[in-house]
Amino acid sequence: MSLLHLAVLSPLLLALLIPFLHKHFRNIHTGWFLLPLPAVLFGYFLQFISVTRHGDTVMESLPWISSLGIDFSLKIDGLGLLFALLITGIGALVVLYSIYYLSPEKEKLNTFYIYLLLFMGAMLGVVLSDNLIVLYSFWELTSFSSFLLIGYWNHKERSRYGAQKSMLITVFGGLSMLGGILLLYIITGTFSISETIAMSNEVVNHPLFTATLILFLLGAFTKSAQFPFHIWLPDAMEAPTPVSAYLHSATMVKAGIYLVARMTPVFAHSGTWVWLVAGIGVITLFWGSFSAVKQTDLKAILAFSTVSQLGMIMSLLGIGAAALHYGTIKDGYYIVAVTAAVFHLINHATFKGSLFMVTGIIDHETGTRDIRKLGGLMNFMPITFTLAIIGTFSMAGVPPFNGFLSKEMFFTGMLRVAEMDIFSLETWGILFPVIAWSASVFTFLYSMIYVFKTFTGKYQPEKLEKKPHEAPIGMLVSPVILASLVIIFGIFPNVLSHNIISPAMGSILPSLLADGESFDVHISHWHGFSPELFMTLGVIVLGLLLFKTLSKWTGIYRIFPERLSLNHLYDGGLEMIEVASRNITKTYMNGFIRTYLVYIFSFLIFILATTMIYKDAFKLDFSNVAPIRFFEVVLVLIMAVSAITILFAKSRLTSIILLGAVGYTVALFFVIFRAPDLALTQLVIETVSVALFLLAFYHLPQIRRNEERIRFKLTNALISIGVGAIVTLIALSSHSNKMFDSISQYYVENTYKKAGGENMVNVILVDFRGFDTMFEITVLGIAALGIFAMIKLRMTRGKEQE
Amino acid sequence: MFDTVLWISVTFLSLAMIGLIYRVIKGPTVADRVVALDAIGISLVSVVALVSILLDTNAFLDIILLIGILAFIGTVAFSKFLEKGVIMEYDRNGDR
Numbered sequence: 001m002s003l004l005h006l007a008v009l010s011p012l013l014l015a016l017l018i019p020f021l022h023k024h025f026r027n028i029h030t031g032w033f034l035l036p037l038p039a040v041l042f043g044y045f046l047q048f049i050s051v052t053r054h055g056d057t058v059m060e061s062l063p064w065i066s067s068l069g070i071d072f073s074l075k076i077d078g079l080g081l082l083f084a085l086l087i088t089g090i091g092a093l094v095v096l097y098s099i100y101y102l103s104p105e106k107e108k109l110n111t112f113y114i115y116l117l118l119f120m121g122a123m124l125g126v127v128l129s130d131n132l133i134v135l136y137s138f139w140e141l142t143s144f145s146s147f148l149l150i151g152y153w154n155h156k157e158r159s160r161y162g163a164q165k166s167m168l169i170t171v172f173g174g175l176s177m178l179g180g181i182l183l184l185y186i187i188t189g190t191f192s193i194s195e196t197i198a199m200s201n202e203v204v205n206h207p208l209f210t211a212t213l214i215l216f217l218l219g220a221f222t223k224s225a226q227f228p229f230h231i232w233l234p235d236a237m238e239a240p241t242p243v244s245a246y247l248h249s250a251t252m253v254k255a256g257i258y259l260v261a262r263m264t265p266v267f268a269h270s271g272t273w274v275w276l277v278a279g280i281g282v283i284t285l286f287w288g289s290f291s292a293v294k295q296t297d298l299k300a301i302l303a304f305s306t307v308s309q310l311g312m313i314m315s316l317l318g319i320g321a322a323a324l325h326y327g328t329i330k331d332g333y334y335i336v337a338v339t340a341a342v343f344h345l346i347n348h349a350t351f352k353g354s355l356f357m358v359t360g361i362i363d364h365e366t367g368t369r370d371i372r373k374l375g376g377l378m379n380f381m382p383i384t385f386t387l388a389i390i391g392t393f394s395m396a397g398v399p400p401f402n403g404f405l406s407k408e409m410f411f412t413g414m415l416r417v418a419e420m421d422i423f424s425l426e427t428w429g430i431l432f433p434v435i436a437w438s439a440s441v442f443t444f445l446y447s448m449i450y451v452f453k454t455f456t457g458k459y460q461p462e463k464l465e466k467k468p469h470e471a472p473i474g475m476l477v478s479p480v481i482l483a484s485l486v487i488i489f490g491i492f493p494n495v496l497s498h499n500i501i502s503p504a505m506g507s508i509l510p511s512l513l514a515d516g517e518s519f520d521v522h523i524s525h526w527h528g529f530s531p532e533l534f535m536t537l538g539v540i541v542l543g544l545l546l547f548k549t550l551s552k553w554t555g556i557y558r559i560f561p562e563r564l565s566l567n568h569l570y571d572g573g574l575e576m577i578e579v580a581s582r583n584i585t586k587t588y589m590n591g592f593i594r595t596y597l598v599y600i601f602s603f604l605i606f607i608l609a610t611t612m613i614y615k616d617a618f619k620l621d622f623s624n625v626a627p628i629r630f631f632e633v634v635l636v637l638i639m640a641v642s643a644i645t646i647l648f649a650k651s652r653l654t655s656i657i658l659l660g661a662v663g664y665t666v667a668l669f670f671v672i673f674r675a676p677d678l679a680l681t682q683l684v685i686e687t688v689s690v691a692l693f694l695l696a697f698y699h700l701p702q703i704r705r706n707e708e709r710i711r712f713k714l715t716n717a718l719i720s721i722g723v724g725a726i727v728t729l730i731a732l733s734s735h736s737n738k739m740f741d742s743i744s745q746y747y748v749e750n751t752y753k754k755a756g757g758e759n760m761v762n763v764i765l766v767d768f769r770g771f772d773t774m775f776e777i778t779v780l781g782i783a784a785l786g787i788f789a790m791i792k793l794r795m796t797r798g799k800e801q802e
Numbered sequence: 803m804f805d806t807v808l809w810i811s812v813t814f815l816s817l818a819m820i821g822l823i824y825r826v827i828k829g830p831t832v833a834d835r836v837v838a839l840d841a842i843g844i845s846l847v848s849v850v851a852l853v854s855i856l857l858d859t860n861a862f863l864d865i866i867l868l869i870g871i872l873a874f875i876g877t878v879a880f881s882k883f884l885e886k887g888v889i890m891e892y893d894r895n896g897d898r
Contacts, residue, residue: 631809634816638823645827657826657835660876664846667865671850676861679850680868687872694883 011121022110031099078503083127098242162235173222180215224256241360268321278318284311289442316341337413344406354482367465376459396447444543621736843873
């Protein structure tokens with residue numbers, strides 16, 4: 001076990017200690033025990049920058065299930081490190097924030113921090129695993145811990161609903177991804193990501209390629225809340241705000257982004273990948289930003305905004321994948337999309353994290369998150385207002401914040417799509433910049449709504465539960481740090497470019513790099529009067545215009561009927577599945593044993609007949625049959641007549657007597673086929689069972705003792721005739737198909753010689769195959785005890801009288 | 803020759819049993835059926851005896867005795883059932 005393994009597993013190990021710490025240090029907020037861990041991990045991961053910036057990687061492996069090719073192998077490269085830094089860095093800030101946000105008296109802190117640590121460890125595992133199965137395990141652990149965190153206030157119905165919804169959707173995606181992993185394993189024969197990347201050419205040409213790709217994308221899209229799977233994210237906002245900030249903006253929802261980025265070298269050579277990732281990303285981008293405008297809850301705005309921004313990163317990754325086809329980095333003309341994706345990934349984590357914390361502060365200090373009740377908070381909460389301004393303006397893409405830079409690069413990437421001449425991008429590619437631009441207008445719009453509807457306008461004290469005031473300093477530390485990062489990255493973007501962005505790009509597009517080469521990333525604020533600049537200006541102008549006239553056109557949101565919304569579809573679908581499956585179950589599970597017997601027997605006929613026909617197994621061979629004697633014919637006649645008469649008997653007594661007659665005739669058959677022991681036993685048993693039948697018959701209740709014939713049912717008749725026919729046919733065929741002689745000669749020779757008996761049947765029963773006899777004795781014992789227990793044990797007797 | 807005679811006997815017995823089965827099926831009362839069944843049992847004794855002569859074995863002699871006992875027990879049980887409605891009376895002390 002290396003230090004790196006310990007680093008990944010340390011959150012899980014600390015989670016074990018949390019209950020003890022919580023119990024024994026009651027007066028200290030449990031979060032303080034947590035805080036050092038992500039901070040230390042952050043420091044630990046920082047030192048890897050010196051490794052990855054030269055394109056090197058660190059690989060550590062720990063045997064787990066080596067026989068199946070599953071090893072706990074961890075790899076640090078540019079991409080993994082970027083995510084690890086995000087997870088630990090924002091993790092530390094979120095823990096700090098939650099210490100002030102959650103009250104130790106009212107909340108169950110131990111469970112909260114255990115879930116959070118589980119999540120942190122799982123997320124580190126996802127981004128650093130080099131083994132797909134390990135990645136999947138951690139992936140499911142993130143779904144699971146996210147489920148627990150969303151449902152943290154489990155007394156609230158909405159929390160449980162949101163938790164269930166996110167669980168269903170992300171686990172659906174997770175399982176799809178497992179399918180993809182297994183298909184990939186079939187193709188490549190390895191679970192290792194690095195080896196898979198090396199074999200990408202074989203993967204692309206394999207017939208299973210498209211299925212694998214779609215399954216992987218299902219996993220990524222559900223996790224990263226891409227259209228149409230984004231619906232769980234807004235409902236996940238029922239979680240405590242630190243959770244929303246951490247999981248649902250900065251880390252977990254980026255696991256899908258991570259997966260797409262990680263798998264780009266494997267899949268990106270196909271047009272399907274480029275179109276799906278970029279197309280779905282752009283749709284999500286537009287739909288998310290469009291839907292965010294109509295929200296009235298601050299967290300819902302941020303949730304849809306997260307959806308939208310994730311779509312943006314996703315589309316950039318898709319377009320960046322197309323760059324692989326140009327095979328050169330010299331001009332860096334097309335790979336700008338990947339740069340933008342990585343850069344925006346960082347930016348989004350910073351400003352969205354801070355915005356969620358700001359929302360939490362507003363909620364905490366006013367008692368509401370409803371935008372219609374808020375207003376004019378600027379004077380009460382100046383610091384929070386400043387933070388909100390920084391966050392939203394960065395989100396909207398206004399200089400000098402970092403969002404501006406990534407948005408410019410986003411436009412650049414989108415504009416260059418239209419120039420590409422592969423995968424029919426030259427015809428439809430023009431849609432990308434158009435949609436992207438209109439989505440940016442809406443992004444600008446909801447950013448403005450977020451900040452100005454909350455902090456400016458009329459102060460409405462009568463609608464607020466508390467008198468608003470500035471948050472405590474501890475709560476402000478984390479958003480202040482994040483907001484300063486927004487500004488620092490905005491003004492000095494090149495701090496990141498060589499240390500983080502370039503190595504991450506190296507992991508996404510490794511095939512473009514020769515040995516020792518690295519991407520030359522240079523981000524600058526000012527690059528002349530380019531089309532991108534005018535696009536940004538257009539966004540700002542149109543966005544402001546729309547914001548001013550907001551009340552006049554919001555009616556368009558009511559045009560789209562609620563009935564057709566995806567949430568309605570999900571709820572209705574879930575209900576429909578339940579109702580339909582209940583109804584289907586009701587139709588065939590009707591509680592009648594008769595019906596089940598019909599199923600069993602018809603299936604028996606079906607299976608056996610199909611097999612016989614399919615295998616052409618029916619064969620009649622009379623070469624070694626014994627001659628039929630008249631006496632046997634008579635016996636058969638007696639038996640058949642008795643058996644058939646049972647069906648038409650009017651009284652039960654007649655049936656029992658006839659059944660006895662059948663039994664005795666069988667005994668007679670045993671006699672003429674020379675089986676004295678069988679005949680003896682059969683006679684005794686038959687007598688006893690006839691007596692038992694009489695007993696049962698006597699105890700039938702008086703009321704429903706209508707002695708009538710069995711009613712005729714055509715299905716039953718057909719099925720019984722079918723079963724009889726099929727069994728007869730099989731018996732005849734199996735007799736005609738004798739493959740080898742029986743082993744009975746051995747018994748004939750050795751019954752006396754080896755076992756010292758003359759009765760061969762009995763010797764077989766107690767000597768050669770005594771084990772069967774032993775357990776048949778057991779069966780009889782159990783039956784006797786069971787009968788005794790059933791007669792004697794009357795546990796409901798007392799209750800019935802009450 | 804001897805075998806033929808035996809076979810003829812078995813055949814006649816079988817025909818007799820068919821007749822008895824007819825009575826079992828037809829009825830009309832339960833008592834008719836029970837008596838017919840008892841007679842079938844006794845015919846079985848004869849059939850088994852004849853068959854064991856035919857097969858030249860004494861392995862079936864137990865069966866003859868057993869059928870005798872069972873036919874008796876069975877008939878008695880049926881009779882008791884018809885008369886009293888029960889086969890075995892639970893009331894060992896005779897209090898009821």
